[in-house]
Amino acid sequence: MTQRLGVIADDFTGATDIAGFMVENGWRVTQLIGHGPAEVPADVDAVVISLKSRSCAVEQAVADSLAALARLKELGCDRFFFKYCSTFDSTAEGNIGPVTDALLAALGESFTVICPALPVNGRTVCHGNLFVNGVPLNESGMKDHPVTPMRDANLQRLMAAQARGQVGLVDYNSVLAGPAAVRARIEELKAAGVNYAVLDTLTMADLPVLGEAVSELKLVTGGSGLGAGLARVATGGQGAALARELGAPVAGGRAVVLSGSCSQMTNAQVATYKQRAPHRLVEVARCIEAPAAYAAELADWVAAQDSAPAPMLYATQPAAELARIQAQYGAARASEAVEGVFAAVAARLAGQGFGKFIVAGGETSGIVTQALAVTGFHIGPQIAPGVPWVRALDKPLSLALKSGNFGDEHFFSNAQEFYHD
Numbered sequence: 001m002t003q004r005l006g007v008i009a010d011d012f013t014g015a016t017d018i019a020g021f022m023v024e025n026g027w028r029v030t031q032l033i034g035h036g037p038a039e040v041p042a043d044v045d046a047v048v049i050s051l052k053s054r055s056c057a058v059e060q061a062v063a064d065s066l067a068a069l070a071r072l073k074e075l076g077c078d079r080f081f082f083k084y085c086s087t088f089d090s091t092a093e094g095n096i097g098p099v100t101d102a103l104l105a106a107l108g109e110s111f112t113v114i115c116p117a118l119p120v121n122g123r124t125v126c127h128g129n130l131f132v133n134g135v136p137l138n139e140s141g142m143k144d145h146p147v148t149p150m151r152d153a154n155l156q157r158l159m160a161a162q163a164r165g166q167v168g169l170v171d172y173n174s175v176l177a178g179p180a181a182v183r184a185r186i187e188e189l190k191a192a193g194v195n196y197a198v199l200d201t202l203t204m205a206d207l208p209v210l211g212e213a214v215s216e217l218k219l220v221t222g223g224s225g226l227g228a229g230l231a232r233v234a235t236g237g238q239g240a241a242l243a244r245e246l247g248a249p250v251a252g253g254r255a256v257v258l259s260g261s262c263s264q265m266t267n268a269q270v271a272t273y274k275q276r277a278p279h280r281l282v283e284v285a286r287c288i289e290a291p292a293a294y295a296a297e298l299a300d301w302v303a304a305q306d307s308a309p310a311p312m313l314y315a316t317q318p319a320a321e322l323a324r325i326q327a328q329y330g331a332a333r334a335s336e337a338v339e340g341v342f343a344a345v346a347a348r349l350a351g352q353g354f355g356k357f358i359v360a361g362g363e364t365s366g367i368v369t370q371a372l373a374v375t376g377f378h379i380g381p382q383i384a385p386g387v388p389w390v391r392a393l394d395k396p397l398s399l400a401l402k403s404g405n406f407g408d409e410h411f412f413s414n415a416q417e418f419y420h421d
């Protein structure tokens with residue numbers, strides 16, 4: 001039986017997503033930023049390393065993932081999970097195939113599974129095709145993603161286009177028949193020379209079945225749902241309350257909402273929160289013109305507001321306005337400028353007694369976490385499926401890092417229900 005699982009996550013919100021689901025299912029989990037601290041607590045069941053390797057160059061993603069694997073081995077991990085997005089977020093030129101191949105080679109293995117499903121958030125896999133809220137991936141909003149437009153829903157084809165080996169399918173009938181049937185199907189596929197098996201998954205109840213079936217594999221790959229399944233099988237769901245205690249939001253320290261995501265859901269969340277809290281738009285032109293002075297002005301504005309409800313700074317824009325801004329300044333220039341200002345604001349607020357940061361967007365979460373110089377997190381209670389509160393390992397600082405599409409429209413208010421200052 002496994003002692004410790006090492007997770008290599010290709011972005012920050014994906015890392016807190018899987019960490020949160022494992023804690024909700026009874027595992028004690030530490031999340032590291034970069035190399036993290038020298039050691040992790042002895043009783044930790046899983047260590048999650050947050051990378052920013054989803055959309056970078058393939059060589060960089062492979063190098064970072066192999067370095068993370070080496071670090072996880074140093075920390076006593078003996079089984080590994082490559083965590084990517086529940087919407088796959090990887091085209092034919094993407095990094096999932098090359099990183100999976102590199103991890104398999106480094107571990108001396110030739111077989112793994114592909115399991116992005118997260119049914120509680122509407123991501124299911126049927127006949128090897130990925131659906132988002134019942135719509136094929138290539139017909140969902142993901143078809144227009146600015147970096148990774150998903151124009152195919154078939155995971156077998158998507159994987160075959162970017163990886164070296166053969167792809168097969170564990171169909172839903174095997175999943176319904178239970179862990180032994182899934183294992184038998186995996187053995188058949190291996191005997192036929194298959195290297196990656198896509199796992200059909202329709203409900204959250206399928207995930208412990210799959211978790212049990214793959215619990216002996218050295219490497220598994222997929223979304224946070226499979227992380228939930230692995231933890232559930234190991235603990236029977238016991239110990240969640242204890243596991244999430246360490247990561248509960250800090251007492252004291254003012255709160256702020258920083259929203260840098262332009263997803264549809266974040267737009268809805270910002271619109272809803274604007275009706276009840278002080279709010280201010282982060283203007284792209286000013287981020288570009290005079291970032292340091294603008295960040296100071298924004299931080300001073302935040303500090304001057306009442307503490308509750310937490311004031312919000314948002315760069316969030318609907319798709320049409322975002323397209324206009326990107327056409328005017330260039331997408332990369334605009335997003336870097338906005339990220340730089342959020343980073344500077346967060347660092348200033350941390351120095352002014354702010355201890356709770358509610359952040360929307362994967363990239364935005366990455367930059368804010370780095371600006372706050374956090375080395376790692378304890379994982380706390382989930383505000384919404386896939387979004388736990390997390391607490392810095394070494395300072396009184398808590399963050400809620402929300403993936404663009406996660407949470408309902410009351411997310412920013414809901415996050416503040418978890419503490420009473």
Ligand SMILES: Nc1ncnc2c1ncn2[C@@H]1O[C@H](COP(=O)(O)OP(=O)(O)OP(=O)(O)O)[C@@H](O)[C@H]1O
Binds near residue numbers: 266316322361403
């Ligand atoms: N008004 C804006 N104009 C241009 N770029 C913006 C604007 N607002 C935000 N951005 C940039 O858009 C990017 C949003 O990416 P981010 O990963 O934070 O959100 P997301 O893609 O919705 O989240 P996720 O990756 O979790 O799905 C960031 O680089 C951010 O700086």
Ligand SMILES: O=C(O)[C@@H](O)C(=O)CO
Binds near residue numbers: 011017018223386404
């Ligand atoms: O799997 C998801 O959808 C999220 O964990 C994610 O990867 C956020 O970027």
